[in-house]
Every structure is written in structure tokens, then in C-alpha cells.
Amino acid sequence: MSDEARTLSARTDCTMTEILTPSLIRAARALLHMDQVGLAESSGISRKTISLIEADDTRPDHPKRLEVLRNLQNHLEQKCGVEFTFASQRSGEGVQLKRAVKPKPKPKAKP
Numbered sequence: 001m002s003d004e005a006r007t008l009s010a011r012t013d014c015t016m017t018e019i020l021t022p023s024l025i026r027a028a029r030a031l032l033h034m035d036q037v038g039l040a041e042s043s044g045i046s047r048k049t050i051s052l053i054e055a056d057d058t059r060p061d062h063p064k065r066l067e068v069l070r071n072l073q074n075h076l077e078q079k080c081g082v083e084f085t086f087a088s089q090r091s092g093e094g095v096q097l098k099r100a101v102k103p104k105p106k107p108k109a110k111p
């Protein structure tokens with residue numbers, strides 16, 4: 001197998017595993033100090049749907065559920081500033097907030 005084929009295969013495998021898990025969703029909500037109702041209101045996904053997703057640890061295979069998870073992930077990443085780390089052979093899963101590095105203001109010269 002060529003290097004290019006291996007890289008493409010690795011990307012495909014990686015993409016298939018990068019699906020939000022219930023624990024990632026709960027961790028993101030905790031990081032944002034948000035309950036299920038708050039997430040539902042900000043994302044447009046019903047609280048009941050969020051509750052059902054968080055309670056089900058099985059790997060999603062239904063296209064509608066996958067679509068909801070992709071929409072939820074997009075919302076949390078784009079609108080809420082959450083970064084997800086998906087489990088791999090090297091590390092476990094996790095969440096963190098994106099932080100924009102703002103330069104410190106220069107002190108004003110005294111007259």
C-alpha cells in the first residue's frame with residue numbers, strides 16, 4: 001500500500017470514530033456551565049433528544065441520529081468554542097475551550 005493510500009485510509013478511519021459520545025456531550029455542557037435545557041435552547045435540538053442521546057452509550061448507526069450528533073458538534077465547536085479530543089490508541093477523549101490569545105494592552109505613558 002502506498003503512503004498516500006495509508007494516509008487516506010487513516011483519515012477515513014479517524015473520521016468514522018470522531019462521533020460525539022454521551023460523555024463528551026456531558027463534559028462540554030459542564031465546561032460551559034450549561035444544563036440540557038440551556039443546550040437545547042442554544043442549539044435548537046430538543047431537550048428530550050439531548051437527554052436520550054446522553055443516556056444511550058451504543059454506537060450510533062441511524063442516519064438521523066448521526067445528523068443530530070453532527071449538528072450538535074458543529075454548534076458546540078462553532079458557537080460555543082468547544083474543542084473535542086476523540087479517543088485514539090494514544091489518548092482518551094476530552095473537551096476544552098478554545099481561547100483566543102489577546103495581546104496585553106501596553107501601559108499608557110505618563111505625561
